[in-house]
Amino acid sequence: MKAITIPTAGGPDALLWADVPDPTPGPGEVVIDIRASAVNRADLLQRQGHYPPPAGAPPYPGLECAGVIGAVGAGVTGWSVGEPVCALLSGGGYAERVAVPVGQLLPVPKGVGLTEAAALPEVACTVWSNVARLARLGTDETLLVHGGGSGIGTFAVQFGAALGATVLATARAAKHDRLRELGATAVIDYSSEDFVESTKAATDGRGADVILDIVGGAYLGRNVAALATGGRLVVIGLQGGRRGELDLGALLAKRASVAATALRSQPAADKAAIVRGVREEVWPLVESGVIRPVVDRRVPMAQAAEAHRVVESNTHFGKVLLTLD
Template sequence: MHAITIERPGGPEALRWTEVPDPAPAAGEVLIEVVAAGVNRADALQRQGNYPPPKDAPPYPGLEVSGRVRALGEGVHGWQVGQEVCALLGGGGYAQLALAPAGQLLPVPKNVDLIEAAGLPEVAATVFSNVVDLARLQPGETLLVHGGGSGIGTFAVQLGKALGAEVVATARAGKHQRLLELGADRVIDYTAEDFSKITQADVVLDIMGGGYLKQNVDALKAGGRLVVIGLQGGRRGELDLGQLLVKRALVAGTTLRARSAAEKAAIVRGVREEIWPLVEEGMVRPVIDERFPMTAAAEAHRLLESNEHFGKILLTAV
């Protein structure tokens, strides 16, 4: 088969369409003929040499795919060869064939195109595990979503509304109208306004990390929960513990890729039980900005790193 390999850590030009050995499913795994793969910020970090894959994952980037089951490993039940699926991976999605633990497979939701389904597993698992499972967002609460125009952001905005929350998002001015159309109640231009002075939130979903830490805590209501899932604004920030105590607030940080297979399987079960019905009802949908052929992965990464996209970027089979 062919896969996108990383010739050396560096810019998008380091990505190469290369012939590599065909994978074979081990016990508990499923081999997927890839139709499309989602492009994520973690893929760019891996390309740069800053986010190595887990030891048991392929070296190729790609954390989510959609496609058809090609073969089942020993002990796998409940899936059939030829079935259309999407899956959360530890890596290896930028390829013609990909392996996934059976517990990380999902059926393609009704009324979702097979290619567009590739843009669902990573964002659904990330938002569900943090906003629903960890932060316990409740109807009537306020959810603040940073990076509202990203894949995670567009999904979180929709899910927050579907769960009955008021949703505030931060984004560049050019993305405001589309976020309002997705269901955001208010959008803040982070380049011109200090969000912590104009909104108060019960739950904050943050991709910036240290650069936003103080403002995020300032923006929390009493009993608020801040969940940090990215470090685009740096690894370090100053935290006023007295303010945290007075607000009875929670600050948590999580990643998805490094979790065990058992933890990921539990998250995927939750997504299938609680999120997939909302997708099938049309309350939440994949938002796709652009599709590139797999061989044009470098172009897809350039778009990702420009921050000009809205929603997900996909790579399609060639």
């Protein structure tokens, strides 16, 4: 088969479409004939040499895919050859085929095309596991989503609104109208506004009950300042650096909490539990049209370098897909 390889870490041109060995399904696995994958920030870090895949994962980037089951391994039940699926991956989505544990498979939601389905697994699993399971966002609470125009952000805005929460988001001004269409009550231009003051203004001074943060160190202190009493900050990205200063007194005064999670490195059993939760609680929202995949553009997989340039520019809205004929 062919896959996007990274012979030497570097810029987008380090990605090479090359011949590699075909995968075979191990016990409890299926092989998916891939129709589409999607670009995630972790893929950019892997390309740069900063985020190697976990042990046992394919060396090729790609944390999600959609396609058709081409082969099943020993002990697999409930899935059959020819069935359309999408999947959460530990790696290997930038390829023509990938082997996946059955615990990380999801059916393609009704009403969603096979290619579009590749935009869902990673964002759905990340958002549900952090916003619903970890932070326990409740109806009538306020969710602040940083990076609202990203793949994670566009999904989180819709999910928070579907739960009945008031959703605030930070994004460039050009993305504000579309985020409001997805369910954001207020959108904050992080390049010209203080998101702490804007969050307090939008909540009558209370602050946000839950903050989903992709920035990390650079926002740590301000995120705590933007939290409501009893608020929960969940850090899922480090685009603003690994280190920040935390005022524990401010955290204590608000009886608030800070958590940080990474999905890719979690054990297979934990990923399977997250996938089950997504299938039970999120897929009905997708199938009813309450949440929809947001796709900025489709790029042929062999041209993954161009897709990486788009994501690095931060001009996209939603997911950038990599497609195979």
